[in-house]
Amino acid sequence: MTAPGIPTAAISRLITYLRILEELEREERLTTSSGALAERAQVNAFQVRKDLAYFGRFGTRGMGYTVSVLKRELTRVLGLNRSWNVVIVGMGRLGQAIAHYPGASEYQFSYVGLFDVRSDLIGLQVDVPARRDLHSGLGQGFQARTLHIQHIDSLAAFTAQQPVDMGFLAVPTEHAQSAAQSLVEAGVKGILNFAPTLIQPRAKEGGHLQEISDEWRDVMVENVDFLVGMKRLAFYMLNPQLNEPDPEEKT
Amino acid sequence: MTAPGIPTAAISRLITYLRILEELEREERLTTSSGALAERAQVNAFQVRKDLAYFGRFGTRGMGYTVSVLKRELTRVLGLNRSWNVVIVGMGRLGQAIAHYPGASEYQFSYVGLFDVRSDLIGLQVDVPARRDLHSGLGQGFQARTLHIQHIDSLAAFTAQQPVDMGFLAVPTEHAQSAAQSLVEAGVKGILNFAPTLIQPRAKEGGHLQEISDEWRDVMVENVDFLVGMKRLAFYMLNPQLNEPDPEEKT
DNA sequence: TCATGTGAAGGAATTCACAGCC
């Protein structure tokens, strides 16, 4: 199921295909094809078929793909059919925007705790979206859950009582490394870092990076830096000829 | 200066190197090396030297790089030594977080207009950071500028009076394509799309995508989708062996 | 006949080894 050698870019494209399948479902399309997916995903059809082939055979030769089947399979492959308990560290403007961002809860990302160090934020009540229990049979309904912002120092005690899969880091850049360290010490194994800096997979003590430590060994870090997006846009506006050409939309 | 065939990943890495050079400057380091940059950027030293070589020769053999020189050259190469006038379309929670996000104004991204369609937002005053005029000699000082949120329908009139280089799109997903169309019709040539959907470089009329049109011909679009980050993290937490191994930190 | 699935070809990006220069 998970043979080695899958390009990381392929994972990002699979995520895109899944989003497109949801669009197609909303448009009440029952079937689709590699060519149709390719057009919406802005890649070519070879790429779509190759990406899918890394994980299995989901189509019918001569026919194409059944939207609901491919959607279900990609959801499973990407690990989005289970639920992920998430804490947000850093509840300034960005953290609050993330907490309310529509779409996260649809994928079983469930916010269970909110943390910060600012005294004016501690104790503040925040309504986060919560998916209804899937077994309640209420379908697409969402309800809100009220959380209050806690001090980061209580994170370890929190995770001791409540399983936490991921931490979303939305603190100021200069605090990103130490906040990440707090997450790891609390046993959180996945970090989504929004700060424009790279988290080093090791402790920082007295301003100096140490050797990689055991507690970081199996921690996964992903970075989302939208300043990079701004700067990439600036570069390619000045150098449009360096941008990748449109893929030939072939069979 | 802009020979063909520069990997797009190299541009992202150059942006990272520039950020690291700023860190080094804050730490008052005068010189650095490809190895030191590589360690902080989590790539190997070959990669750093190759990436820099796409744009010129910035070091001294046997010595390394002068931090201030390399920073200046990368700033120029990346197009960050000029100023970019930006409008934000979509001033909900995410748009407001972007407007206040520290770091953007340091790179000469200057917010000149804020737009939305929600009547409860129109007219709202928002303080955005503004870089002081570089010729005023006031150095690192920043001041705030007060903007009021305008209706998207007045965007074209706005751009007719005020040059706008980029639009940052922070509207709900289902409005992203039409808001992008509004930006393009107003003559904006660069779009940074925060919505979790791909902007199609063509008009959408009556719910159907048309042929690519002239007005889109020289428009550059970059996407920043943090739901992708969440989903990538979920996938790699379930499949850690598929994540790229640490680069061998070699000379 | 159609569109998928896949081994093979091709191209691109990274890694390497070393020449070049302080």
Place this chain on the structure above:
DNA sequence: GGCTGTGAATTCCTTCACATGA
């Protein structure tokens, strides 16, 4: 001696052509 700069080698990813099966 030391670190950069760069052609060459290698690895990886994408594109292709076609065999496969509905």
